[in-house]
Amino acid sequence: MFSTEIKVLLQFCVGRLCCIFEGWLAKLCTWLGITTLVYYRRIVKSVENGAGETPTTPTPTPTSVNYHFTRQCNYTCGFCFHTAKTSFVLPIEEAKTGLRMLKDSGMEKINFSGGEPFLHQRGNFLGKLVQFCKQELRLPSVSIVSNGSLITEKWFQKYGEYLDILAVSCDSFQEETNALIGRRQGKKSHLDNLHRVRSWCSEYRVAFKVNSVINTFNVKEDMRDQIRELNPVRWKVFQCLVIDGENAGEDALRKAEQFVISDEEFQDFLDRHSEITCLVPESNQKMRDSYLILDEYMRFLDCREGRKDPSKSILDVGVENAIQFSGFDEKMFLKRGGKYVWSKADMRLEW
Template identity: 75%
Template sequence: MPFSSAIASPKLLLQLFISTIYCIFESAFSKLRYWTTGACKGTKSFVSAAGHKLNENNEETATIPTSVNYHFTRKCNYKCGFCFHTAKTSFVLPLEEAKRGLKLLKESGMEKINFSGGEPFLHERGEFLGKLVQYCKQDLQLPSVSIVSNGSMIKEKWFQKYGVYLDILAVSCDSFDEATNQLIGRTQGRKSHLDNLYKICNWCQEYKVAFKINSVINTFNTDEDMTEHINQLNPVRWKVFQCLVIDGENAGESALREAERFVISDQQFQEFLDRHSSVSCLVPESNEKMRNSYLILDEYMRFLDCREGRKDPSKSILDVGVEQAICFSGFDEKMFLKRGGKYVWSKADMKLEW
């Protein structure tokens, strides 16, 4: 060995030793930092420096994206004052990229996909949505494919073309009084939101799609009794949400909405639930249950973490994969199960009378 190399070797060994110690401390710090009270829920676990979920025995586990809500567009033709996923961008992934992400989710264990917005029927007049619905049911063979819509853009010809691939269609309706819907912003021009609701309910029956209703309870409808109308429409589920404030979406300086005037107390929400306790299909979701118990993908296919009262995005699953991205979703799997997030969601298993 040359003399110069012999002199240099101790220095190289020292640098290697320091580098190794640094990596050990960096790994330990990363594990401490991402210890879950938050990120990857299920068992008591933490996220390693590599982004993998580990349990107490230092064994890798993974959060399974059983049910995913994909908000592929933020654009909407309504202006609901409490909306917490507003039109901050107009971006929509190309169809093939969206399909690639959906396939990644299926390979990671997804059983149910829910398409939402914005208004999902607005982009390409529902054709983009229809192609995604068909792909998920026909190609990916998902047990459940569902949509949440305001109902204003849905045409019967969409059901004729794509209804066979859809398990559940949820239409948002916050009041059975047209004037109240006007105050909330769930309207467009002189079109009747309620006429659309009943029309779509009939189409769902005709084309064998399970019909669902979503309602956000707020200051304008908290005293309303919707029992008669809900019983008449007879949805498979009536999802009743407490108005939720998300910084940067419907509250704060950068927000496109000001939802504070729509917010109700926990007591008011409970009084609404008590008034409708006879409705068998009612599924209540308070802010506590709702905030962290949904896996939400935005238009870039990034999981959104709502634990801090805002929507902090992960990296896109298209760039880093599902397993790594989901560790930064803030998903509370225990609350997901507690609120009844897993239910009979395939229309083939619902035993409905069409």
């Protein structure tokens, strides 16, 4: 029998190896059997909380992850809460390594966002990641959030079969309001782009979704007729959210204070559109801690204190370690309807 000191030392050594080589160990443990992988992860958690101790809170599962792989964007939305503070994008093989690690840790849905995800390499980088996640990782759901301005039919022809959901952000159905918000580039029509992408989604069998941020410029607008015409599978309606260092504060690239609405104003907007069955409302309370956000360095971002505090990169310390610092509220994720029918194969849509 080993002495207590030797057991603790072995625990520590194995735990360190798990943190450093989690990606490699995940593959090995898959071959050995899932129970071995679970065993190793429990050791990692035990070591991080003190040798031999049991963690007081369970590690959340990264069921649904939002990967903001770029911060660059061609729009200037005044309330943007993930701004172009860097131009960094991971090399694609490193990004794939991280995505595989997330899959091995329980990820079922990946959402690619930005910035504008179609901006980097004219959408080819994004397309390769979409294909990798669906074809090689076999994720049940792969989705994108875009402003829709840079998407081409050629992209759909090449990558559309691997994409489950495409969400286009649209805050108003009045061009002048979009211009006030900053949701356009030059004199190009954001609404023309929206309808063009919507038609491609039908043609290439991609579920279409609309995201709207409700703010001082659109809170009185009635969007019912336009949403019915677009007929998205989901219409996500967000209350404008302030994040220190992103769209508020001395060093922020955006100043969102002028866009902020009250809870009562947000509820009035929801009441006006309550007959829209695909509407999914998200107040500041629901939104702040219920998303797993991965930044361009593959660091989880903790928004609990009203700012984005990054963990260490999952590429450096592993998913299980990094996610402990994500601030993720798994119960709120489920309460707000974060888990839904998100594979287009299960949607039974009329294309």
